[in-house]
Amino acid sequence: MxxxxxxxxxxxxxxxxxxxxxxxxxxxxxxxxxxxxxxxxxxxxxxxxxxxxxxxxxxxxxxxxxxxxxxxxxxxxxxxxxxxxxxxxxxxxxxxxxxxxxxxxxxxxxxxxxxxxxxxxxxxxxxxxxxxxxxxxxxxxxxxxxxxxxxxxxxxxxxxxxxxxxxxxxxxxxxxxxxxxxxxxxxxxxxxxxxxxxxxxxxxxxxxxxxxxxxxxxxxxxxxxxxxxxxxxxxxxxxxxxxxxxxxxxxxxxxxxxxxxxxxxEKYFEIESALSLGIKEYVRKCGLSSVIIGSSGGIDSALVAVLAVKALGKDNVKTFAMPSRYSSEGSRIDAKQLAENLGITYDELVIEPMFDSFLDTLSPYFSGTEPNVAEENIQARIRGTLLMAYSNKFGGMVLTTGNKSELATGYCTLYGDMAGGLSVIGDLFKTEVFELCYYINRSNEIIPKNILEKPPSAELRPDQKDEDTLPPYDILDGILELYIVHNKSLEDIVTEGYDFETVKFVLNLTARVEFKRNQVPPVLKVSKKAFGNGRRIPIARSLTEV
The missing domain is CATH 3.60.110.10 (Carbon-nitrogen hydrolase)
Structure with a gap:
């Protein structure tokens, strides 16, 4: 038979x-x-x-x-x-x-x-x-x-x-x-x-x-x-x-x-295949054929661009660099080199004049205060607005580039880098992003080496580094995996060898930004527990019962 x-x-x-x-x-x-x-x-x-x-x-x-x-x-x-x-x-x-x-x-x-x-x-x-x-x-x-x-x-x-x-x-x-x-x-x-x-x-x-x-x-x-x-x-x-x-x-x-x-x-062969298939099918079944990506010169946007090209072909992927006063020359060079390696279109939209205009408008209200996350987020929101405007005018879906570590801790901006139609790597911790990028580069240097080696940074203030305000990613992601994927409590995680104050800090960060995750685009699921309809947590709740 x-x-x-x-x-x-x-x-x-x-x-x-x-x-x-x-x-x-x-x-x-x-x-x-x-x-x-x-x-x-x-x-x-x-x-x-x-x-x-x-x-x-x-x-x-x-x-x-x-x-x-x-x-x-x-x-x-x-x-x-x-x-x-x-x-x-x-x-x-x-x-x-x-x-x-x-x-x-x-x-x-x-x-x-x-x-x-x-x-x-x-x-x-x-x-x-x-x-x-x-x-x-x-x-x-x-x-x-x-x-x-x-x-x-x-x-x-x-x-x-x-x-x-x-x-x-x-x-x-x-x-x-x-x-x-x-x-x-x-x-x-x-x-x-x-x-x-x-x-x-x-x-x-x-x-x-x-x-x-x-x-x-x-x-x-x-x-x-x-x-x-x-x-x-x-x-x-x-x-x-x-x-x-x-x-x-x-x-x-x-x-x-x-x-x-x-x-x-093989883990990363499967994840690469899954994410590129997820992009292809979501874009196609939504009636579109092309995507737009904000390319910062960082590892997250680089990975999303590589996956998008595999999913849709180089002619259907467009990237924009949107530098501000805090963007390093190295990041601009890396973003352009990535586009050349992939054979995709690349343009720059300088946001400095718009950033100045926002600051001037808000100066009567911000006077006497120190610059903080409010000014940083303005830059991200300008970028999101530009990408969505281009999408509205010419078609194509904006892909967001935030990873699971950022979505967990709130290191992402509503109506800024969270703006778009699909969260491609929102179910990959930052350490997994690095591992997948090294896997992609196993034979040829598709992602420029400098992108993989420089310290992660949002470049929203002078000399900013992610680890200025977050634990090292190997520690952060270990805590987040135990909490989000395996439903472990603060006490359980500490018994795994993590510092009590560090765990408490991370879990409180995660709890405070539930409202952000409720507004994130669909997150392609590649782990046992992804953000989205598979994890349902109240927004308004006590932060101490974690």
Whole structure:
């Protein structure tokens, strides 16, 4: 029996094209002799549709598209597709997250998702009624079970303390299946590909059955889907792996005795691929084709420019340097050199006259005070205004360049460097930014060496350095990771060897600027815990209970 994973990139709400893509991939698979092809979770509607499912018109159109697919699939191939359906029961939520098997223009099997995640970025229990029955279907002499995405994460979870009260896979395994298929829309974070494979191999080992895991590719808003679909045989050996971060049709013969070496997933290769895919998909699905970046000559804007070129091509990336009285000549040279290395357009917009005008206007009110963050932020806000004005006039999306360390501690300016449509590296700590840049430069000096070696600075006052007011980044990021990603308290973090006063300072900084993070553009998620809808903290709260 030949099976396949149709690793496709659905767009949310684009029912016609999603269904057409499924049909075309199914026909392609049929011509390759495939008996059964499995598409990702919610491949008809796109994932996650969020509150769009509250509109009956959205649900009805997705059902109509499924029926169109059912009527037009004339090839002798079974397909597994996911969509949103109405709950036919009298009780519970009005909708279900459903996958069906279509063959010979008929739905021959249907399965509702049982485990509805509500942690991190997920909120499926808000919309869907869980499935209560897990059985199997028979096809081409094989007994086949179906588990939708989270249904295989029963006691693994993305957070170690999470365990569901029931295990859908146990029900499926009780029928002694030959094959379990897993349509999935599993968002990427660093290290997750290995975790998925371990879970699937455990299931295969327990049931002595083959498992096909078909994952979505692409990106929707802040979520990136990496693909990396795969198949393990009944001996828990990997026999096929699809491409990562691109569409693919993975075909494998279940009766083949051939195995392949387990793939190695390099952290910064994956992160670079994920972020560039996130840019490409967000810009494209928002109906745009180009981006604009404020290039300071610093490491953060340099990294964003490199990722944007990889995502969109050099002709669709424009950078502006916007020097002020505090900008060093070296930074201007570095920003220009970066643009030359990348082959992208580069211009300078000198902000000094505008800065002077702001200071003159405010001088009656600022008289007698010492310059501080107020004057510094004026420069950032001028820059943000110029970038957004250019975007409004000529099109293109402004990409913000702040990293996770800055977003955590508030070292970013509302309506200034936070202005834009997408936060590209807002889920990378500063230390990770450096590591990714060194990875990018592993063969050629794409990012000028001087950018990597000079001390980080916002250059908003004379001789400014980040470490004037922040702990060294290796210490800062260690504290932030424990607090933000692992939910450790002040006392817990101190027991890890960090200084009490330093930890208290950092956590209080983080708490004070929650209002800023509520106004940040979507942050591309590449870690277990990113800022955005996966981390929900009250803005107005006590700062001492951290």
């Amino acid at each position: 030949k099976i396949a994973a149709g690793q496709i990139n659905p767009k949310i709400g684009d029912f016609k094209n999603n269904a057409l893509n499924i049909l075309e991939e199914s026909i392609k698979a049929y011509k390759l002799g495939v008996d059964l092809i499995v598409f990702p979770e919610m491949s008809i509607s796109g994932y996650p549709p969020m509150d769009l499912v509250n509109y009956d018109s959205f649900v009805n159109k997705n059902i109509q598209s499924l029926k169109w697919l059912q009527d037009n699939l004339t090839a002798d191939i079974a397909i597994c597709v996911g969509y949103v359906d109405f709950n036919s029961k009298l009780q519970g939520k009005r909708l279900v997250n459903r996958a069906v098997i279509i063959h010979n223009n008929k739905v021959i099997y249907s399965q509702d998702k049982t485990l509805l995640p509500t942690y991190d970025v997920f909120d499926e229990a808000r919309y869907f009624e869980p499935g209560t029955v897990r059985t199997f279907f028979e096809f081409r002499g094989k007994k086949i079970g179906l588990a939708i995405c989270e249904d295989i994460w029963w006691n693994h979870g993305e957070f170690s303390d999470k365990e569901y009260p029931e295990n859908p896979v146990d029900d499926i395994l009780s029928h002694n299946p030959d094959l379990i298929i897993v349509p999935s829309a599993s968002p990427f974070y660093s290290g997750k590909t290995i975790t998925r494979m371990e879970i699937v191999k455990d299931i295969s080992s327990k049931g002595r059955c083959s498992v096909l895991y078909s994952n979505m590719i692409g990106a929707n808003d802040n979520l990136i889907f990496d693909g990396n679909s795969f198949v393990v045989n009944s001996d828990s050996e990997v026999i096929a792996v699809a491409k990562g971060f691109e569409e693919d049709l993975m075909v494998v013969d279940l009766d083949s005795k051939l195995t392949i070496p387990e793939p190695k997933y």
